[in-house]
Amino acid sequence: MGMIDVGDKPESLRSAIAQAVLEFDNSIYESIKDGNSPKGNIFEIARIAGTMGAKKTFDLIPYCHPIPIDDISVELNIESNQIKIEVRVKSVWNTGVEMEALTGATIAALSVYDILKPLKSSLSINNIEILEKKGGIGEFKEDFKENLYAVVLTISDSRSKDQDKSGRLIVDVLNKYGFTMVEYKIIPDDLETIEKELRYFSDSNKKKVDMIITTGGTGASPRDVTPEATRKTLDKEISGIVENLRHYGQKRTPLSMLSRGVAGIRGKTLIVNLPGSALAVSQSLNALFPGVIHIFKIISGQQTRHHHDQQDKQQQK
Template sequence: MIDVSPKFNTLRYAMAKGTLIAKAETIHRVIDRTVPKGDVLEVARAAGINAAKRCSDWMVFCHNLPLDWIDLKFEFEEDRIKVFAEAKAIWKTGVEMEALAAVAGALLNMYDMLKPLDEELAISDVKLVKKKGGKSSFRDGFAEPLRAAVLVISDSTFAGQREDKSGKIIQQFLEKQEVSVAVYEVLPDEKEQIRERLIQLADREKIDLLFTTGGTGLGPRDVTPEATREVIHKEIPGIAEALRKHGKERTPYAMLSREVSGLRGNCLIVNLPGSSKGAQESMEALFPGLLHAFPMMRGFGH
């Protein structure tokens, strides 16, 4: 199976459809509910719902996910019945297979109930109609790449006693986004020095997106949040809340972090943890939704 543990939950939606081809007489018997085996539509609806709920039981690489909603609808034409299934879940993976399984389950049960009456039955055109949710639904495009800065805040790294890992992880992650890393620096845990560099990058060097990594814990020299608060003009609590929520689902130590995020002019400043694992998980939690801050800042709203 694909490891989806780094992903975060979003509302997932999918619609699938399929067709049962039959004689006109057979279609009328379904509508009139005169099929000997029973009410074809009600059985098909129940079978489709059950197939969706048990999708992962027989589909080898399909993740077991908590379905929030599944429903089926039927449309009639002279020689066919069209089956539509819709599914929703708030989860890490999509519900395409559940919607397709619902359609397939409904069609197979319809076929089974009608085969004594019609030797020309056929199932066709089972396919996905549309899907929503996941990271692909939350991507913003930019005419030019955003300019980013990565500041590693660490006394030991600044002194050359420790190799930086978290800053490089952030840098590598940004290279896969519509972001150009213009600045990468290492600073000591000195509040005034951090503060002054944040101001320079935001005001003079016109950096769009500024990440700090390190100095957000409870150590005696952890002062990155304090320096950031003195610099930003508008705090964005939701960013830090998202980081801590995502982190808390993976380690209880996330509740001890003190990251701060906010705007200074047109520069978005985000504190990240200093550990390499924390930095990686934080970037996965933030993107691509974080980039939507920029169209909002430019007056385009949500």
């Protein structure tokens, strides 16, 4: 038990808004309505305290990670017998920022409590809660109108299915994301064989295949020919997919840059090359899903303007 390992979670934009409400006797409303108090300006002190509280969360809460915070804002509203404090925190990182927002709101409320004590002892802090939480890979999970079908090809001259941890790992993740498996097989490191299999499953009229994932044959040895075979089959190469996989992997091992995998579309089938090792495959799948699923909406023509509007709003925050 203890701090949760978030090292393999992909970075994404995350934000949270927390609220704390300080209640006071309305007899002091006139004295503080403009933010004044015996110890100073309520608004200034709350903003400084809320900002410091959010930044120091990992020092105060034992199992919180020290995270890079991109923005903190603290807003106060004084009503007849309440001061509502809202703290918004934003970060691009592996885990959420709700604890930072909650801590900022709490510390801000405690600081306001402290400076109002000389005016009235009947003060209370209530309703410390999260008002909004956004970000993380969960926001990119999409409901697809049609069933998705996949093929997994392990490229190996010597590996059997009993030994194939990488291929079985891909199958498990595809099942998790709702794909139906059309085929999972092991084929040799042979350029013509790989090309033939990719064309067969992409062009098959018997069963549509939305995605083919290969594992193995992406290195620099003489027998590693998966990228060459894949390129010969593609109608459109999508370099951003494998750039993202290598970028994600490079942060975890310096060997990721040696992978030569490619990705792209043949017809209406997405083909992605993954490395051969189980660890590299696990990391690649973390980077690949769920974001890659959106491409099937593009291929099928289901993409809507609503999605672009959502993306624009997310980037502006």
